[in-house]
Amino acid sequence: MIRPVLLAVVAAAALAFPHVVTANYFIHLAVLAMVWMIVAAGTNVIQGYAGYVSIAQGGFMGIGAYSSALLSLDAGVPVWLAISVAPFITALAALIAGYPSLRVRGHYFAILTLAMNMVIYIVLVNWIPVTGGEAGTTGIPAPEPISIGTLEISFERRVNYYYLVLAALALTMLIVTAVVRSRVGRVLEAIRQNETFAEAAGVACWKYKLFAFVISASLAGFAGALYAHYMSFISPAPFSVDHSLNAILAVILGGSGTLTGPLVGAALTVALPEVLRIAEIFRLIIYGFALVVVVIFLPRGLVPWIADLAGRDWKLPRAQSAESR
Amino acid sequence: MLVDLLQQLFNGLVIGSIYTLVALGLTIIFGILGIAHFAHGSVAMFGGYLTYFLILALGIGVFPAMALAMAGGALLGVVLERVAYYPVRNAPPINSFIIALGLTLIIEKSNLLLFGVDQIIVPTGFNRIFTIGGLALPELRIYILLTAAALVVALTILIQKSWMGMAVRAVAQNRAAAILMGINVHAVSMFVFALSSALGVAAGVLVGALFAIAPGVSGGLVVKGFAVLILGGLGSIPGAIVGGLVLGVSETFASAFVSSAYKDVIAFLLMIGVLLVKPEGIMRRSVAR
Numbered sequence: 001m002i003r004p005v006l007l008a009v010v011a012a013a014a015l016a017f018p019h020v021v022t023a024n025y026f027i028h029l030a031v032l033a034m035v036w037m038i039v040a041a042g043t044n045v046i047q048g049y050a051g052y053v054s055i056a057q058g059g060f061m062g063i064g065a066y067s068s069a070l071l072s073l074d075a076g077v078p079v080w081l082a083i084s085v086a087p088f089i090t091a092l093a094a095l096i097a098g099y100p101s102l103r104v105r106g107h108y109f110a111i112l113t114l115a116m117n118m119v120i121y122i123v124l125v126n127w128i129p130v131t132g133g134e135a136g137t138t139g140i141p142a143p144e145p146i147s148i149g150t151l152e153i154s155f156e157r158r159v160n161y162y163y164l165v166l167a168a169l170a171l172t173m174l175i176v177t178a179v180v181r182s183r184v185g186r187v188l189e190a191i192r193q194n195e196t197f198a199e200a201a202g203v204a205c206w207k208y209k210l211f212a213f214v215i216s217a218s219l220a221g222f223a224g225a226l227y228a229h230y231m232s233f234i235s236p237a238p239f240s241v242d243h244s245l246n247a248i249l250a251v252i253l254g255g256s257g258t259l260t261g262p263l264v265g266a267a268l269t270v271a272l273p274e275v276l277r278i279a280e281i282f283r284l285i286i287y288g289f290a291l292v293v294v295v296i297f298l299p300r301g302l303v304p305w306i307a308d309l310a311g312r313d314w315k316l317p318r319a320q321s322a323e324s325r
Numbered sequence: 326m327l328v329d330l331l332q333q334l335f336n337g338l339v340i341g342s343i344y345t346l347v348a349l350g351l352t353i354i355f356g357i358l359g360i361a362h363f364a365h366g367s368v369a370m371f372g373g374y375l376t377y378f379l380i381l382a383l384g385i386g387v388f389p390a391m392a393l394a395m396a397g398g399a400l401l402g403v404v405l406e407r408v409a410y411y412p413v414r415n416a417p418p419i420n421s422f423i424i425a426l427g428l429t430l431i432i433e434k435s436n437l438l439l440f441g442v443d444q445i446i447v448p449t450g451f452n453r454i455f456t457i458g459g460l461a462l463p464e465l466r467i468y469i470l471l472t473a474a475a476l477v478v479a480l481t482i483l484i485q486k487s488w489m490g491m492a493v494r495a496v497a498q499n500r501a502a503a504i505l506m507g508i509n510v511h512a513v514s515m516f517v518f519a520l521s522s523a524l525g526v527a528a529g530v531l532v533g534a535l536f537a538i539a540p541g542v543s544g545g546l547v548v549k550g551f552a553v554l555i556l557g558g559l560g561s562i563p564g565a566i567v568g569g570l571v572l573g574v575s576e577t578f579a580s581a582f583v584s585s586a587y588k589d590v591i592a593f594l595l596m597i598g599v600l601l602v603k604p605e606g607i608m609r610r611s612v613a614r
Contacts (some may be wrong), residue, residue: 053422100601106418107361107559108600111551114363115593118548126586241544245426252423284434291427295420296412 014166018159027158031230033270034165035223038172040250040262042219047248048256049180050212051192052106056097056113057220057247059120062239064090064221065228066124066131069140072229079143083225090221091214098213102206105195117241124236136235140228155229165226172219177259179215188212189257220247242284249287253294255301264303328459333581334574339466339535341573342473346528347546348553348565349480350521356497356560357517359418360410363425365525366547367432368405372398372526373533374440377447387449391530395523402522403515411514429547437540444539447530469531476527477566480520484562489516497560545589552592556599558606568606571595 018027039057046054068086071077077085101112124131131137142155143164155161179185187208190198199205228234250269255261273283298305347369354362372394379390409428413420451465484490495503496513504510532538532546553572557564572592580588599606 047419051417051419053419055426100597104600104604107355107422108555108604110361110422111548111555112593112596112600115548115552115596118544119590119593122587122589242430245430248423248426281434281437284430285438288427288430288432288434291430292409292424295416295423295427296409299413299416299420 018162024158027162029270029274031158031162031165032227033267034162034169035227035230036247036250036266036270037169037263038223038226039220039247040254040266041169041172041176041259042216042223043247044216044251044256044258044262045176045179045188045219046209046212046216047251048258048262049185049188049192050209052102052209052213053110053248054113054213054216055110055241055244055248056116056120057216058239058241058243058245059117060090060094060217060220061224061227061243062120062124062236063093064218064224065234065239066137066224067221068225069137069228069234070130072141073137073139079141079229083143083222083229086225087218087222090224091218094214094217095210098210098217102209102213114241114244117244121236121240124239131236134235134237136233138233140232140234142229142232161230165230168222168226172222173259173263175215176219180259184208184211192257246287249291251301252291253302255303255305258301258303261301261303265301268302329581331460333577335460335462335466337574337577338570339469339573340577341570342470343528343531343535343569344549344553344572345566345569346473346476346524346531347550348557348569349477349562350524350528351547351550352554352557352560352562352565353484353493353517354521355554357493358410358414358514360421361425361551362521363422363547364405364428364432365521365550366543366545367429367436368398368401368522369525369529369532369546370538370543371401371432371436371529373447373529373538374436374445375526376530377445377533377538378440380448387447387530387534391527394530395526398526399519399523402518402520402525405522406515406518410518411511414514429543433540433543436543442540444537445533446537447533449534465534469535472527472531476524480524481562483520489513493517549592552596554606555596556606561606564606 017030021027039061043054043057046052064086067089068079068082071082071085072079097112097116101109101116104112125134127133142161145152145154147153153160155164180188187198187203187205190201190203191205191208195205224239227238246269247266250265251262252265253268254263254265269287272286273280276283276286278286294301347365351362351365354360354365375397376387376390376394379385379393380387383390405428409424410421413424449465449468451463451468453464455462455464455467484493492503492508492513493516495506495508496510500510503513528546529538532542536542549572553565553568555568556571557566557568572595575595576588576591579591
């Protein structure tokens with residue numbers, strides 16, 4: 001009963017947000033937070049459900065960002081089309097990279113994805129004729145305005161871009177929810193809990209793992225494309241390994257394997273450094289400590305923990321779920 | 326042309342010997358504890374910085390400074406094991422993995438905070454260059470090769486001959502049986518972390534003497550280390566030695582004859598290639614873990 005009400009309240013708040021908080025700075029933060037929510041929701045599919053850590057999400061975000069930006073800048077493809085194609089280009093890259101990597105389990109996979117991110121970064125920095133190298137690519141156009149009757153919606157305006165990203169986030173959540181609630185989602189959870197058993201039960205695990213990896217990557221690519229056309233300037237820096245770790249932190253912090261957890265985690269990783277007003281280097285040290293402390297003391301993340309606390313206050317004390325330890 | 330090839334082979338072996346040191350630390354931690362210790366590269370860099378500042382502050386030679394830094398690294402390793410990895414020893418492996426990522430961030434950025442952003446080169450004073458038939462053999466590189474070889478031999482003796490080494494091997498083979506035989510696995514864990522962190526520090530010092538230490542070097546180093554592990558088989562000491570040299574040589578050849586900007590891609594391609602063809606590594610006959 002609480003759940004749909006909560007959902008409606010959050011949706012209403014998200015829709016009203018740019019009219020209540022009109023300062024550009026906060027709308028800007030909200031857009032960035034939602035971009036990261038899309039990345040984190042994708043990361044959650046492979047990390048939270050399938051139980052495989054991918055350290056390449058930042059790199060895949062870069063592939064999406066650059067392919068969308070370059071398609072619209074150099075090839076003259078309409079921006080709407082470029083943004084829609086970017087997730088598929090990223091998916092293709094993930095498919096090629098994931099096929100050999102997912103034949104192995106656990107740590108091997110994480111190490112390979114880390115190397116993947118580094119390769120993507122090296123290419124972005126060194127392929128200067130196409131990517132512009134460290135100097136980056138400028139003048140990336142915003143999506144073409146939409147005309148409804150006499151009303152023209154320009155995405156040069158921050159508020160309108162906010163709604164665009166909000167819609168993208170809603171679409172992402174629909175896709176992720178559909179995936180994890182389907183048979184595929186249950187298979188992924190089975191793989192996380194015991195891959196050998198799943199295999200023994202006749203599941204071709206690698207197909208499901210590859211699917212989860214590709215979905216995660218293409219959502220990161222989608223977020224990257226939205227980011228590129230929002231900022232109108234991209235350089236390799238935001239697509240480094242540090243930012244892949246950021247996505248992992250968002251999932252762990254909020255609660256991996258839950259639908260809402262990664263969103264909360266992503267919002268926190270964007271909001272906290274702004275609120276605390278700290279230098280980049282301290283931010284990353286604090287992130288490191290946050291990862292260690294959360295994994296040791298709150299291995300299920302904030303959202304399940306708060307839900308448990310709330311449940312304890314409202315209802316009868318509930319037995320600790322078996323999964324918590 | 327032959328001289329060219331031999332020259333690149335020598336350079337490759339020197340770099341490869343450093344990769345071997347990094348990989349040895351990673352492989353014993355993985356073999357004993359099943360942890361992919363991502364922070365190893367940052368620990369190595371910490372050791373490099375520490376050695377540099379010890380040399381400057383105390384006016385001692387590179388080898389005594391390195392020994393002190395290795396002791397410091399061993400201590401750091403024990404602290405990491407106790408504070409961060411020990412609490413999650415019974416949790417799913419993904420937890421210790423995420424701890425490792427957190428530690429990487431903490432140590433990496435603390436290095437930045439403690440030692441600054443400037444790149445440093447560990448001063449050695451080994452500046453002579455021997456020339457043998459057109460082959461240039463810098464004194465420094467010979468010492469690096471010898472230091473790495475000495476450490477590998479020392480490690481092998483320690484693991485094969487000492488009582489603690491026997492305990493380490495016992496835990497690697499069968500943890501439960503080792504506990505039943507009265508081996509203190511907690512002590513073994515601490516020992517392993519101390520040992521591998523000291524090796525990592527040595528690798529960091531050698532990198533600092535050969536190239537330079539700067540923020541961001543550690544990530545590349547740890548990926549190379551893991552590439553070696555995949556090449557040689559996770560948990561295998563001979564695999565780490567052979568894999569390290571293979572990676573070093575192939576990287577040097579690639580940067581000399583193909584492209585130096587993309588030389589770091591070699592490690593990735595080698596990993597993918599090995600995983601496709603022989604996922605258990607080139608030195609392993611069967612998968613033990």
